[in-house]
Amino acid sequence: MLTAHSAAAPRPAVTDPPPAPPRVRRRVRVAALWPYLLVAPTVVGAVFLLVYPIVRNTVMSFQHFGLGQLIRGGATWVGFANYRTVLDDPEFWTVVRRTLWWTGLNVALIMVLGTAVSLMLIRLGRRMRLAVMSGLVLTWATPVIAATTIFQWLFQSRFGVVNWALVKLGFDSYRDYTWFAHGGSTFAILVVLVVWQSVPFAALTLYGGLTTIPAELYESAKIDGASAWQSFRLVTFPMLRPLFALVTSLEVIWCFKAFTQIWVIGEGGPNGATTTLPVYAFQIAQSLHKYDLGAAVSTLTVLILLVALVFNLRRMFRQEGAL
Amino acid sequence: MTALTTTGKAPVRLPRRRPRLRRLPLNLAALLTLAVSVFPIYWMVLTAFTPASDIQSDSPSFLPLHPTLAHFRTAVDSPGFGTFWRNSLTVTLGAVLMALVVALLAAFAVGRMRWRGRRAFILLVFVAQMAPWEALLIPMYVIARDTDMLDRLSMLTLIYFMMTLPFTIVTLRGFLAAIPVELEEAAQVDGCTRPQAFRRVTFPLLAPGLLSTSLFGFITAWNEFAFANTLIIKNQGARTLPVWLSSFSNVFGTDWGATMAASSLFMLPVLVVFLLLQNRVTSGMTAGAVKG
Numbered sequence: 001m002l003t004a005h006s007a008a009a010p011r012p013a014v015t016d017p018p019p020a021p022p023r024v025r026r027r028v029r030v031a032a033l034w035p036y037l038l039v040a041p042t043v044v045g046a047v048f049l050l051v052y053p054i055v056r057n058t059v060m061s062f063q064h065f066g067l068g069q070l071i072r073g074g075a076t077w078v079g080f081a082n083y084r085t086v087l088d089d090p091e092f093w094t095v096v097r098r099t100l101w102w103t104g105l106n107v108a109l110i111m112v113l114g115t116a117v118s119l120m121l122i123r124l125g126r127r128m129r130l131a132v133m134s135g136l137v138l139t140w141a142t143p144v145i146a147a148t149t150i151f152q153w154l155f156q157s158r159f160g161v162v163n164w165a166l167v168k169l170g171f172d173s174y175r176d177y178t179w180f181a182h183g184g185s186t187f188a189i190l191v192v193l194v195v196w197q198s199v200p201f202a203a204l205t206l207y208g209g210l211t212t213i214p215a216e217l218y219e220s221a222k223i224d225g226a227s228a229w230q231s232f233r234l235v236t237f238p239m240l241r242p243l244f245a246l247v248t249s250l251e252v253i254w255c256f257k258a259f260t261q262i263w264v265i266g267e268g269g270p271n272g273a274t275t276t277l278p279v280y281a282f283q284i285a286q287s288l289h290k291y292d293l294g295a296a297v298s299t300l301t302v303l304i305l306l307v308a309l310v311f312n313l314r315r316m317f318r319q320e321g322a323l
Numbered sequence: 324m325t326a327l328t329t330t331g332k333a334p335v336r337l338p339r340r341r342p343r344l345r346r347l348p349l350n351l352a353a354l355l356t357l358a359v360s361v362f363p364i365y366w367m368v369l370t371a372f373t374p375a376s377d378i379q380s381d382s383p384s385f386l387p388l389h390p391t392l393a394h395f396r397t398a399v400d401s402p403g404f405g406t407f408w409r410n411s412l413t414v415t416l417g418a419v420l421m422a423l424v425v426a427l428l429a430a431f432a433v434g435r436m437r438w439r440g441r442r443a444f445i446l447l448v449f450v451a452q453m454a455p456w457e458a459l460l461i462p463m464y465v466i467a468r469d470t471d472m473l474d475r476l477s478m479l480t481l482i483y484f485m486m487t488l489p490f491t492i493v494t495l496r497g498f499l500a501a502i503p504v505e506l507e508e509a510a511q512v513d514g515c516t517r518p519q520a521f522r523r524v525t526f527p528l529l530a531p532g533l534l535s536t537s538l539f540g541f542i543t544a545w546n547e548f549a550f551a552n553t554l555i556i557k558n559q560g561a562r563t564l565p566v567w568l569s570s571f572s573n574v575f576g577t578d579w580g581a582t583m584a585a586s587s588l589f590m591l592p593v594l595v596v597f598l599l600l601q602n603r604v605t606s607g608m609t610a611g612a613v614k615g
Contacts, residue, residue: 032438034432034436035432035436035438035441036432036438036440038428038429038431038432038436039428039429039432039433039444041424041425041428041429042425042426042428042429042448042488042492045425045484045485045488046447046451046485046488049481049482049484049485050451050454050459050485052466053459053462053463053466054459054462056462056465056466057458057459057461057462060461060462060465070465070468117356120349120352120353120356123349124349124350124353125346125350128350128353129353131353131357132353132356132357132360134598135356135357135360135361136356136360137597137598138360138361138364138594138598139360139361139363139364140597141542141590141593141594141597141598142363142364142590142593143542143545143546143565143589143590143593144546144548145546145548145565145568145569145586145589146367146568146586146587146589146590147363148569149367149568149569149571149582149583149586150363150364150366150367150583150586151363153366153367153370153579153582153583154363154366156579158379159378159379159380159383159579161366161383164381164382164383196359196360196363199360200360253453257455257456257457257458259457259548259549260546260548260549260565263548263549263552264548264569278457278458281458281460281461282457282460282461282549282553285460285461285464286461286553291461291465294461295461295462298455298458298459298460298461298462299458301455301458302455302458305455309453
């Protein structure tokens with residue numbers, strides 16, 4: 001290339017000499033940089049606002065970091081002491097069990113109801129389907145805080161409409177029943193609230209998936225004499241398996257780390273009956289100023305969630321491999 | 324979605340008339356679903372318009388018999404309402420715009436270019452979508468304190484930007500994938516440069532995708548409570564609506580009418596945008612989900 005360049009030099013007649021090759025090469029090099037420039041803002045943002053906080057959290061979990069260290073700095077390393085404290089605390093294991101139970105119950109209800117609603121949607125007439133879908137979208141669009149406030153009002157002891165309806169139905173013991181004073185009933189209301197808000201996403205996404213299944217498959221299943229359940233098990237489910245897996249894992253994540261509803265309704269109470277791991281970590285850090293222990297619980301939370309989702313992650317990695 | 328149902332419908336219409344009775348359970352189930360999903364919201368709006376004396380009666384009325392705006396007045400006149408409203412809008416719009424711009428660049432790089440590390444980048448974006456944000460409350464608090472960013476709306480904006488970014492990239496990539504590259508190439512053959520081709524051909528086609536994607540970001544940021552509640556402590560002038568709303572029932576004791584009016588107002592912007600974009604959103608979600 002260099003020789004071509006110097007060879008062109010002694011020929012003044014040529015006005016447009018061959019610096020073409022070097023120019024193309026430079027263009028190529030700049031063009032090769034473009035994608036990296038385009039993703040740079042994303043990477044920079046993620047490093048400062050996601051990776052660094054995660055690293056910082058992990059570091060804190062290995063330090064002694066209380067209110068004093070927060071104000072004066074100078075945290076000292078303590079190795080695994082925080083983890084030992086957390087793991088030796090029976091309360092932590094109660095909270096873990098409760099979190100798994102909370103997640104499992106919510107996700108099971110959401111998936112069953114979501115699937116049922118999606119199967120219903122696809123069988124409905126156009127107008128009815130539009131009405132139900134609008135209702136679902138309305139629910140879905142309700143901000144979590146607004147929904148939580150609404151449920152507090154629905155289940156209010158004195159003037160709440162739920163107690164009124166229960167009394168009308170003959171359950172007289174629910175007159176002025178204080179739902180939020182009891183662990184079990186508060187937990188139940190939280191489940192209803194989360195399920196109520198999450199079913200629309202599952203139902204609408206699965207409905208979207210259902211519309212992509214060719215009708216011929218169902219027709220031939222019918223000809224082969226398949227019952228409704230069989231055609232769901234043998235046609236619908238296999239066709240939508242990736243979508244089911246995706247929705248399930250999203251719901252697992254969302255339910256597992258649900259914070260706002262629980263915090264607003266009772267900050268994990270009454271008597272810790274609704275304390276799940278994210279709430280627990282926050283309580284320890286914020287109310288007790290034990291930021292180190294809170295960080296350790298957070299790290300453990302993430303690890304548990306990762307283990308729960310490792311299968312889905314593996315599936316995703318495989319799928320991306322096909323790209 | 325619509326194409327499939329309409330083509331599938333035409334021949335079914337005639338025989339459907341007869342087995343109407345057989346469809347009764349189905350339609351009843353639909354009505355039940357509709358009632359369950361809408362009733363709490365209806366109850367909120369109804370309470371917001373019901374005079375306090377009617378709210379505190381032993382038999383609730385299910386229709387607005389004596390509608391009143393008193394509760395809305397209470398909510399709007401409450402201290403700081405305008406400030407919190409403005410704060411929420413600033414933070415939300417700031418985060419959404421940032422996320423859109425940054426995500427559009429990244430989605431273009433991922434969807435239209437081949438480069439080393441592309442697959443790793445996509446994977447990281449997918450993983451980042453699952454980021455355990457609630458677990459980062461404590462380090463975020465410490466970081467904000469260390470960098471003098473506590474009590475600042477800009478800190479919230481940055482966090483919400485990062486919360487919505489991965490999702491925005493994934494969905495935009497889905498929308499971008501649906502637009503044939505050939506269109507851009509044809510424009511380039513016709514003499515456009517690559518950025519021009521993108522701006523004149525792809526971008527207009529992408530606009531609906533951008534809109535519905537930003538809706539998700541809008542809802543996330545508009546709703547976010549945990550960080551707003553943790554990072555804004557002393558500066559009451561920097562509080563956002565969700566925090567205000569959560570404390571509203573405490574401030575007003577048992578004024579459920581005002582609380583429901585406040586909730587209704589809080590929900591309004593999300594609802595309006597959502598209903599306007601409903602179809603695009605659901606199909607966009609599905610596109611993103613199926614591809615993701």
